[in-house]
Amino acid sequence: MRKSAPLRVLCTEVTPYRQLQERAEKDLGFALVFEQHDFVTAQRIAATEPERYDIYDQCFHNLDIVWHWRAVQRIDLERIDLWNEVSDLTKKGCINASAPVGFGDAPVTRLYVQQDNSLSSAPTPHISMLPTVHNFDSFGINQTVTGIDVDTEVRSWAELLHPRWRGHVSIVDEPAIGIFDIALAARAAKKMSFKDLGNMSIEEIDELIDLALELKAGGHFTSFWRTTQEATRMMERGDVWIASMWSPSAVQLKSRHLRTRQAVPVEGYRAWHGGLCLARHLEGNRLDQGYAYLNWFISGWPGSVVARQGYYMSVPERVREHLRAEEWDYWYDGKEARAALNDPEGSPAIQPGALRSGGSYWNRASHIALWNTTMDEHNYLVRRWAELVREPADKNGLMRNAS
Template sequence: MMSSTSRSGFPAPPRIERRVLRVLGTEITLLDQVRRKAEADLGFTIQFEVLDFISCQRRAAMEPTAYDIYDQCFHNLDIVWAWGSLRPIDTERISNWGLLSGLTREGGISRYAWRGHGDAPVRKLYVQPGEQLAAAPSRYISMLPTVHNMDSFGYDARVFGRPEGGRDSWAWLLDPRAKGRIALVDEPAIGIFDAALAAEAAGELQFRDIGNMTVAEVDALMAFLNDRRQKGYFCAVWRSAEEAAELIRADLLSAQSMWSPVYGQLGEMAPLVVEAAPIEGYRAWHGGMSLSRHLSESALDMGYDYLNWWLSGWPGAVMARQGYYMSVPERVREVLPAAEWAYWYEGAPAAADLPGPAGNVVVRAGARRSGGSYWERANRIAVWNTTMDEHNYAVRAWESFVAGVRSGAP
C-alpha cells in the first residue's frame, strides 16, 4: 500500500494493489472466459500461463515460485510432487469435498466398476505419513480432482464406414486401410498408450500390465511403431487440439488420437469423422489442481478460494461444452441447461443445436454422444494416462520415434 501528496497539498488516498493469483496449466481448462468469470466472482486478478503438458510439468517441478496453482493431470503429478514443489491440500477447507464422485475419490464409478490400468487418480490422491501418495483415504490430498474424460480416437467414415453395436476397435488406429494418414498425440504419457492399445487390439503385442510396461515391453512397442513408421503409416504427431483439428480440416487423416474438443472444430469435415467407442475400453485421464509449496498465508487463502470456485458448478458447465466431465456432477447439473446435461452426461439425443464454450455450435440437434452416458463411459476404462515406473526410458524411446515421424526419415 502506497500514499503520496496530491497537488492540493493533502495526502492522496492510498493506492491498493490488487491481489494476483498465478495459475500454471494447459489449454484444457485455462480458457479466457473462465479467468474472467473467476476474477469477477472472487475479486482478485488471475493470471494464466498456458503451456503444453510436458513444458508445464517441467516448469512446475523446476520453478515452484513461478506459479501459485498447478492445473494439470494426475499423470503429470508424480514428478512435480517428488521435487517437493507442491503442498498438501486440506480437504476440510474444500466445501464440496463430500460431493466428489466415486470415480474420483474411490477409483471407480461404482464399487463394482473396473478401475482400469495405470494412474487412476485415487492411486495418488491421498497424502500419507511422510508425504507419500496412495489410495488410503486421509484428510490431505495432493491434487483437487476436477475435469476428466474418457478418450479414444477419431476415424474417417469414408474408410471404416459407420459400424453399429460397439464394434469400433483400437486396432483401427494402426489399420493398413489408414496407412499414410495416421497421427498420434505427442505426449509420452498419453500417445504411447493409444499406440499400445492399438497394437494389443490388433494382436501384434501383448502386455502383462499395459499401464506399467517393462523395458522389454517398451522396446517391443517402439520396434513395432518404428516398423510402421518406416512403412509410411504416420503422417504427423501433434500437441494441441488446434493442431489435431487442422490436420483433419486439411483432409490429411483417416485415423488419429483425439481429444473431445477437437470434434467441435472440424468445420466441413465434421460429418465424416466418427468418435470411436472402442470395444477394448477407453484411455481415461483426470485433471486437477495443486497448491505451490511457496504460498504465503494470504496467497494460500486465495488459492483455496480458487479451488472451491472450481467445484461451484459454473466451471463444470463450461467444461461440459468441451465434452469434459467434472468431479462434482450434481453441482454441474444445477447450472447446465437441461438439454446440455441430457446430451453430455446422460447420452440422450441432442434436443437442439448445442454450443461450445465460445458459443459456436459443436453438436447438431439429434446427435448422440459416442459411448453413451457418463456412467456407461466411466465403466469402460481400459487404462489411465500414466507415468510408468520406466517413464524416463519410455520418454527417450518415444522422443526418438516422434523425431522420425516429424522428419519423415526412413
Template sequence: MSITATNKPGAYVQTQAAPTQPGRRGFLKQGAATVAALGFPSIIKAVNRPPTLRVLGTHVTLQEVLRQQAERDLGIQIEFSPGGDAEILLQASTDPASFDLYEQWSNSLKVLWQANAIQPIDINRLRYWDEINDLTKRGRISPKARLGSGDAPYKLLYVQADGRLGPQPSEAISFLPYVHNADSFGYNSAIIPRGTPYETESWGWLLEPTHLGRVAITNEPSIGIYDLALAVQSQGLMEFADMGAMSRVEIDQLFAIVMDFKRRGHFRGVWTSVPHSIELMASGEVVIESMFSPAASSLNGMGIPCIYAAPKEGYRAWHGVMCLSSATQGEQQEAAYAYMNWWLSGWPGAFIARQGYYISNPQRSRAFMSQAEWDYWYAGQPATEPLPGTDGRVSVQPGTVRNGGSYQTRFENLAVWNTVLDDYEYSLNKWREFVLA
C-alpha cells in the same frame, strides 16, 4: 463473498460480492440465482490491490472465458500461463515459485510430489469436498466399473501418514479433483464407415493398412504410448502383462513394432496441441488420430463429421489435477483456495461440459445447464435441440447421441489411465526415436 481490509492493520470485514450472470441464453438465469445462493469462497483483498493468482497449465483448461469469469466472480486478478505438457511439467517441478496453482493431468503427480514442488491441500478448506464422486475418491464410478490399468487417480490422491501418496483417506490431498474424461481417437465418418460403440470401434483402427499415411498420434509421451500400446495389442501384435506398468522388454517390443509402421509411412505425424489436431483433420491430411474431446466438438462445429470413438477395448482415461505450489503462502494461498472452490461451484463444470469434459461434482453444474445439455452430455440421451460448444457454435445437432453413452457408461469401460511409467526416462528416449524416425 470477499474480504476487504479495514483501516486497522490485519483486520478484514466481509462484503457480499454481486453475482454475475454466466450470460448463456435464458436458462442461465437459474444458474445466476444459484451463484447468488452459493456465495463464492472468501479471499483476502488488500485495499486497492487485489491479489494476482498465477495459474500454470495447458490450453485445455486455461481458457480466456474461464479466466474472465473467475476474475468477475472472485474479485481477484488471474494470470494464465498455458504451455505444452512437457514444458510446464519441467517448469513446475524445477521452479515452484513461478506459479501458485498448477493444472495438468494425474500422471504428472509423481514427478511434482517427488520434486517437493507442490504442497498438501487441506480438504477442510474445500467447500464442495463431500460432493465429489467415487470415481476419484475410490477409483470406480459404480461397483461394476473397470478400474483400469495404471495410476487410477485415487491411488495418488491422499497424503499418507509417512508423507507418500496413496489410496487411504486422510485430511490432506495432493490435488483438487475437477476436470476429467475418457479419451480415445477421432475419425472422419465421411471417409471411414461409422462403427458401433463398444462393439466394432477399436484402437486397432489406428494401424489399419487402409489408413496408411493418414494417421496422427499425440506428441505426449505418457499419453501417446498408451494409444499405440492399445492399437498394437488390439491388432494382436503383442500382449502386455500390465499396460500401466510396462517392462523394458515390453517397451522395446512396442516401439520396434510402431517404428516399423513409421518407416513404412503409416503415420502422417504427431500433433502437439488441440488446435493442431483439429487442423490435421480439417485439412484432410488425416482421417483418424489420437484426439481430445474438444477437438472432436470443434470439428463437428465446422461441419466435419468427426466421431469420437467408444473403443471395445476400453478408453484411455485421464484426470485433471489442480495442485498448490509448495511456495504459495498467505494471501496467495487464500486466493488459490478461492479459485479451487470456484472450479467446483457449478458454472465452470457446465462450461467445460460443452466441450465434452466432466466435473467431479456434476450435480452442482446441472443448474447451469439446460435440460437438453444435461441429457446429452451426461445422461447419454439424444439431443433435443441444437447444442453449442464452448465457442458458441453449434457442435451437436438434434437427434445426435453422444458416442459412448452416459457419463457412467463411459467410465465403466476403462482400459488404462494416463500413467508415468517407472521406466519413464527409458520410454521417453524411445518416444523421441519414434517421433524423429
C-alpha cells in the same frame, strides 16, 4: 491501498481459461493470470520453477514428478467445501462397485497424502491434487472423407493399426499418453502382450517402440500432434483420417460441419483426470486465495463451460445446475440432442438428433481400460519416444511440423 498481485495459474489446453477468467475474477474478487503450455512443458516448469506459479492445473499422471520435488503442498480437505460431493471415480477409484479401476495411474492411487508425505489410495484428511476435469478418450475417424460408419464398423483399438489407414494416421505426441494408444492397438491386434499394460518393462517398451518405428518407416503414421488445434487442423485438411482424438477437437470439427466420430473400443477407454495443486510457497492471504480458486473451480459454473467441449467435472450435480436441460441430456446423460448445442465460445456445434459416442457419463466411466500414466521406466520411454516422433528432414534439410 496496494493492489495484490494476480493469482498465477500454470495450466494446459485442458483449461479453457479465456472463457473462465472474467467470471472467476468477478466471483473471487481478485485478478488471475494464466500461463498455458502443452503437457510436457507445463510439467517441466512446474517441477523446476515452482516460484513461477501459484496454482498448478494439470493431470494426475503428471503429478509424481512435481510431488517428488516438493513443488506443491498438501491440500487440507477441511478447506474444500464440496469434497463430499466429489465423484467416487477419483475418491474410490471407480464410478461404481462393478466398474474396473483400469491399469495405470488411476487418480485414487496418488490422491491421499500419508503421514510420511507419500501418496496412496488410503483416505486421509489431506490430498495431493483436487480432482476436477476428466474424460475418457479413444480415437476419432473422419467419416466425411472415409465414408466409414464408426458406430457399426469400428469396434476396437486395433483399428489404429489397420492397413486401410496407412499414410493417414496421427498419434498424440505425449509419451505418457500416446504410447498407450499404440499399446492398446498392438494388444488388441494381437501383435503384443504385456505383463502390466500400465507399467511396461524396458523390454516391452523396446518391442512396442520398434513396432511403431517399423509402422512409421512403412508410411503408416503420418504425423504426431501436441495440441488439439494441431489435431483439428490435420483432420480438417483431410490428410489425417484416423487419429488420437480429444473431445475439444471432436466438438470443433462438428462446429465446422465435418462428420467425425470417436470410436467406442470394446477394450475400454484411455482415461485421464485433471486437477488443481497449490504451489509450495503459498501461505497467508495468498494461500487463502488459492483455496478460494480451488473451491470456485468445482462450484458448478466452470464445469458447465468444460462440458460444452466434451469434458466432465468431478461434481456433476453442481454442473447440472448451470446447464440447460437439453445440454445435460446430451453431454452427461448421453441422450439425443433435442436442439442445436453450442461450444464454449457460443458457436453451434452439436446438431439436433446427434448422439454422443459411448452414451452417458456413467456408462463411459464404467468402461476404462487404463489411465494416462507415468510409468516406472518413464525416463527410458521418453528417450525411445523421442526417437519415434523425431521429424525426418525434407529434401532441403528442414524439419516438417505436424501443424
